[in-house]
Amino acid sequence: MPQASTQVPEGYVKAFFRPRSLSDAKYTYCPGCHHGIVGRLIAEAIDELGIQDRTVGIAPVGCAVFLYQFYRVDFVQAAHGRACAVATGIKRANPELVVFSYQGDGDLAAIGTAETVHAANRGENITVIFVNNQVYGMTGGEMAPTTLPGQRTTTTPEGRDVRLTGYPLRISEMLAQLDGPAYITRQSVHDVRHIQMARRAILKAFRNQLEGKGFSLVEIVAACPTNLKLPPPQANRWVAENALKYFPLGDLKVKGG
Amino acid sequence: MTRMLLRGNEAIAEAAIRSGLKCYFCYPITPQGELVEYMARELPKRGGVFLQAESEVAAINMVYGAAAAGVRTMTSSSSPGISLKQEGISYLAGARLPAVIVNMMRGGPGLGNIAPAQGDYFQATKGGGHGDYHLIVLAPSTVPEAAQLVMLAFELSDRYRVPAMILADGMLGQMMEPVELPPPVDPKGIPQRPWAVTGAKGRPPNVILSFDLEPQRLKEMNLVLQETYREIERNEVRWEEMATDDAQILIVAYGTMGRIAKTVVRRARKEGIRAGLLRPITLWPFPYEPIRRLSERVPTVLTVELSAGQMWEDVRLAVEGRAKTPFYGELGGVVPTPKEILSEVKRHATG
Ligand SMILES: Cc1ncc(C[n+]2csc(CCOP(=O)(O)OP(=O)(O)O)c2C)c(N)n1
Numbered sequence: 186m187p188q189a190s191t192q193v194p195e196g197y198v199k200a201f202f203r204p205r206s207l208s209d210a211k212y213t214y215c216p217g218c219h220h221g222i223v224g225r226l227i228a229e230a231i232d233e234l235g236i237q238d239r240t241v242g243i244a245p246v247g248c249a250v251f252l253y254q255f256y257r258v259d260f261v262q263a264a265h266g267r268a269c270a271v272a273t274g275i276k277r278a279n280p281e282l283v284v285f286s287y288q289g290d291g292d293l294a295a296i297g298t299a300e301t302v303h304a305a306n307r308g309e310n311i312t313v314i315f316v317n318n319q320v321y322g323m324t325g326g327e328m329a330p331t332t333l334p335g336q337r338t339t340t341t342p343e344g345r346d347v348r349l350t351g352y353p354l355r356i357s358e359m360l361a362q363l364d365g366p367a368y369i370t371r372q373s374v375h376d377v378r379h380i381q382m383a384r385r386a387i388l389k390a391f392r393n394q395l396e397g398k399g400f401s402l403v404e405i406v407a408a409c410p411t412n413l414k415l416p417p418p419q420a421n422r423w424v425a426e427n428a429l430k431y432f433p434l435g436d437l438k439v440k441g442g
Numbered sequence: 443m444t445r446m447l448l449r450g451n452e453a454i455a456e457a458a459i460r461s462g463l464k465c466y467f468c469y470p471i472t473p474q475g476e477l478v479e480y481m482a483r484e485l486p487k488r489g490g491v492f493l494q495a496e497s498e499v500a501a502i503n504m505v506y507g508a509a510a511a512g513v514r515t516m517t518s519s520s521s522p523g524i525s526l527k528q529e530g531i532s533y534l535a536g537a538r539l540p541a542v543i544v545n546m547m548r549g550g551p552g553l554g555n556i557a558p559a560q561g562d563y564f565q566a567t568k569g570g571g572h573g574d575y576h577l578i579v580l581a582p583s584t585v586p587e588a589a590q591l592v593m594l595a596f597e598l599s600d601r602y603r604v605p606a607m608i609l610a611d612g613m614l615g616q617m618m619e620p621v622e623l624p625p626p627v628d629p630k631g632i633p634q635r636p637w638a639v640t641g642a643k644g645r646p647p648n649v650i651l652s653f654d655l656e657p658q659r660l661k662e663m664n665l666v667l668q669e670t671y672r673e674i675e676r677n678e679v680r681w682e683e684m685a686t687d688d689a690q691i692l693i694v695a696y697g698t699m700g701r702i703a704k705t706v707v708r709r710a711r712k713e714g715i716r717a718g719l720l721r722p723i724t725l726w727p728f729p730y731e732p733i734r735r736l737s738e739r740v741p742t743v744l745t746v747e748l749s750a751g752q753m754w755e756d757v758r759l760a761v762e763g764r765a766k767t768p769f770y771g772e773l774g775g776v777v778p779t780p781k782e783i784l785s786e787v788k789r790h791a792t793g
């Protein structure tokens with residue numbers, strides 16, 4: 186197999202670098218999965234703020250369970266849904282640390298709803314990156330609290346019937362009602378323009394913590410091409426045409442702003 | 443040394459603070475309310491963090507976070523709340539994080555009641571959560587001993603990187619006794635935690651995990667735990683004996699029942715029955731060996747518990763048929779009087 190050359194050919198300048206805080210480990214995600222893009226944006230924010238040596242990440246239970254392998258920062262792997270409580274424990278024990286949790290929609294908005302709501306309500310000075318891919322990716326594509334009405338999953342084989350299983354949970358809107366959080370925003374990474382916007386949001390969510398502003402959460406409406414059974418370009422389009430209807434993008438709460 | 447008059451719950455809190463407790467997380471439940479309140483009042487004044495969580499599930503996971511960050515941390519609750527903490531306790535054990543958990547047992551199962559009971563022995567000593575793990579389980583029978591065992595719990599938990607539990611009951615929590623407390627530990631004396639997440643400055647990143655998808659490696663992780671448990675079994679078994687030298691009947695009882703059993707032994711002796719007592723202080727590791735030794739010469743080993751016979755199983759494992767092993771227990775928060783236990787002793791000593 187020919188290897189891609191890492192040598193820069195004559196007359197070219199290398200403009201795209203691997204963020205310093207990303208490790209050399211290969212992603213364990215499926216092709217086209219948005220977890221990978223979000224992971225990189227976080228590393229870029231850590232690099233830009235120069236906080237690699239005082240950041241602690243919390244890996245969830247879900248497709249991102251191996252998150253700790255991808256970064257050159259300290260990490261704690263939490264029980265399913267408990268990341269916000271674990272983050273609280275770390276941050277309270279050592280407020281000098283920059284603490285972020287990374288969670289899927291099953292983790293954050295189903296089994297971990299209580300931990301999420303109360304960390305937000307306390308205005309816990311942490312950063313939460315919430316990847317909403319509308320399914321339980323890791324366990325094989327079951328219904329998530331965020332699954333769209335009519336969407337087929339392995340546990341809604343005829344499509345999600347809202348009469349039986351309710352509606353997609355818009356937890357960011359719920360959290361935005363609270364007095365505690367500093368910043369709640371919903372972004373996506375399905376095209377370059379949105380990736381740039383998500384990058385700025387993630388940077389702000391980390392900067393808020395450095396400035397002591399309190400709980401900041403960036404929701405990313407993401408695609409799971411494997412479980413959508415779509416090639417990555419179509420999965421991106423699916424996000425734009427379907428998921429964003431239920432999960433409109435934009436800032437939901439900016440304290441004092 | 444400071445002499446203080448304290449309830450069991452307060453003595454546990456004060457001893458924890460003096461042990462260098464940095465972060466305490468709780469969710470209120472009777473009968474350990476005074477512990478929570480004491481912490482709320484005292485810990486922030488003395489440089490620690492008090493946080494009332496939204497549930498026991500959250501509280502134990504906050505403990506997990508604080509322990510990962512490398513500080514001395516604790517949570518306390520009573521039976522139903524301890525059930526909720528089991529997931530987090532299993533994670534603490536798997537990730538080898540030191541922490542102290544206090545269970546002021548009450549009547550169960552379900553919501554039960556708030557009276558003293560010992561129905562959580564199985565849960566505390568045999569796992570409680572999922573997976574092959576043990577907690578170090580310490581069972582105080584007086585208020586001063588509660589304070590002493592809290593300090594020991596922090597020490598052992600740090601030394602072995604195994605979570606430790608104080609298993610007491612509502613009666614001890616409420617009881618007031620004078621306590622001699624040593625001065626607060628010197629923070630420099632608390633073991634270093636090079637594995638903690640403190641920011642990867644000048645060292646490779648630290649990672650706190652309780653999983654490995656590769657079976658062979660998870661087996662290795664488990665073997666490390668098992669080796670640690672064997673070491674604890676070799677070094678840390680603690681128990682108290684009273685009047686066992688010439689005993690014709692041996693009572694085995696722990697915690698509050700161990701205390702009441704002392705009165706029973708004295709009364710029995712007055713009536714000419716040579717009763718003795720073995721009171722386990724560590725419920726895990728359990729004092730199998732001293733009980734085995736005594737069962738070689740004492741014909742009857744009577745287990746007395748505020749349960750349907752949970753520790754009884756361990757006593758029988760220790761005795762292995764060498765002596766008769768009757769059981770006397772009360773349920774639902776009913777506490778037997780010394781007189782009631784004495785009549786059991788008489789029945790078995792003479793029968
Ligand atoms: C207590 C508990 N319940 C269930 C599971 C099984 N489980 C693992 S990942 C997961 C769902 C993850 O979905 P999500 O949070 O949406 O993340 P994704 O995998 O889609 O990124 C579940 C249910 C578990 N590990 N622990």
